[in-house]
Amino acid sequence: MKLPKSTIRDTGTQQKIILLLFAIIIGLFIIGELISPGFSSFKHFKDVVRTVSFVGVSAVGQTLVILTGGIDLTIGSLITMGQIFGCLFVKGDDANLLWAFLSILVLGGIFGIISGVGVSYLKISPLVMTLAVSSLVDGVTLLVINGAPKGVASPILEKLGAGMTWGLPTMMWIWIGISIITIVFLRKTIIGRQIYYVGTNVTAAKFSGIKINKVRVLVYVLSGICSALTGLLLAGNTSRAFLDIGKEYTMWTITAVVIGGTSMAGGSGGYLGTAAGAFIIITLEGLLTVVNIPEAGRKIAMGLIILIMIMIYYRRDRR
Amino acid sequence: MFERRRNLLIYLPVYIVAVSIYLIAGILQPRFLSWNNNVNLFTRIVPLLLAGIAQMFVLLTGGIDLSVGSVIGLTNVVAALLPFVDTGWNIVLWLIIPPMIGLAIGLCNGFIISRWEFPPFIVTLATNTVWSGFALLIMDVPGGKISMNLYRAITGKLFSLIPVPLILIMAIISITYLILRHTVFGRSIYALGGNKNIARESGIRVERIEVATYAMSGLFASFAGMYLSVIMISGDPLVGEPYVMNSIAVAVIGGVALSGGRGGVQGILGAAYIFYLIDNILNLLGVSTFYQYVAKGLIIILALAITSREKGLPLRIKAK
16 A cells, blocks of 8 residues: 555644544534534433444554554454354353353454464455455354344343443443553553554564564454454344444444544554544534434535545645 | 566466366356356456456556445446436437546546545545445435346347457456556556656656546446446446445455556456356355355455465565
């Protein structure tokens, strides 16, 4: 893929971007309240936050992968898999939950390994490799359930996905926890820094002794695990399994990362921006739904928003 | 001569994979080799071939075009809504309006990308969303009509012998080959994909060529949209969705490097063939849909591993 000439590098700009993003979120809620009273009510806010949390958890993986200069298109399929297998394995009984949790995460990790090995060791372009793996995941999911989703979520899982803790959605606390871990991981740990180096300059990273292929496999594995976890938690939210529930998530996570100011070429950006990006897209979707704009209008608006964000982020390189 | 040998190394693996799948299928299910089944295959690969070529123009310069899908959707809808009386000016309008839309969208993408040096992936991702929104705006549920004469003309046989889609495939391949290999524009595309700075130094108008490749992409995608509207005899705003990623997959399996400068139309026919061969065989063998997904994923990964190392074959060392 073509490397853009101008990328966002210094932390000063990064902080400005995040301030801008949070200003946009607040702006959206104010506009929402003006158009349709009750939009910014605490009740509706809780609904928005819950949906954002699901997107946010899966976007952790997308952020890590994009930071290394790759892209992960398996997220949607893995979320569907996690959600369907969640219901299938748990069968409405809390006793099965731990076992289901572990096996779904391991499955997500295995598909991550397949994508990662293809991208790093076989040198297949991430776009096509993860596309092929997502077809594989869809197939495996349909094969196991034989085309018809079965099973239901258990009480604990439902509490995690749809319940409340301390007056706010439990899902939000899970998301906050995962966000903090991700931000600390990216900023403070050696592997976290190595992810940035691989994205910035592969050759330089190689010569400074970073095991590039291992870092690349790792980010796909982490992404697979995040998506599978999102799927399992979504099972708690919906209680029953649906086909295609994760379909939108691949695009949502990419859009969240892009709006969050992470460079598609890799090497710059971070999770805080992505989290804000996820907030913006879900709030905007909600806002457009409230004012009864059909799907066509929502798509046009979403595309224009991305274009405007690019205009802000990638100003022409002044030479 | 060197170039020829290198080309052979790029395109040979695709055709080895395609021919072996074809032969295995023939052994497993002799019905597969029948003339009718092959004509059916020709009819079905045309849109994917066109979408793959659209994508190829942009990939060769090191860009990417995710708006292929929405251009197909939009032109498909427009083609199905235009007056379907196929006489005189009506048919001329039908033949001109959708390609103009594709061309305009492509020019618009190319302008945004080359004027401000924005990353093509995100720009076309955004424009894809916008134009698919417009397609839904024009037609929210599948509908519209296409003249039956057009349908008969496209699916018919020339001199009641040669199927028209086969002629279309030959024409598309040879025109694209001529553009790429024997025009200044085509050679400039490769120069640009090889090294943008050197291309600029040697007097190529880099920005113009870049815009032109996106325009070509829009144009070929609109042909795919029109073709689809004819063989479905109606329009569907969502018909283009799978083509976004499939066009990239086809180009990459066909030997086009995502980093630019390597590949050509020769491999894309083979790759599009592989795509539909897989579907076709699995259907003829009566494999259940669920296994088809798995098999398709596995075969594509395998084909990718054989044909499309991002760095190319070890013959050519290219700095990342």
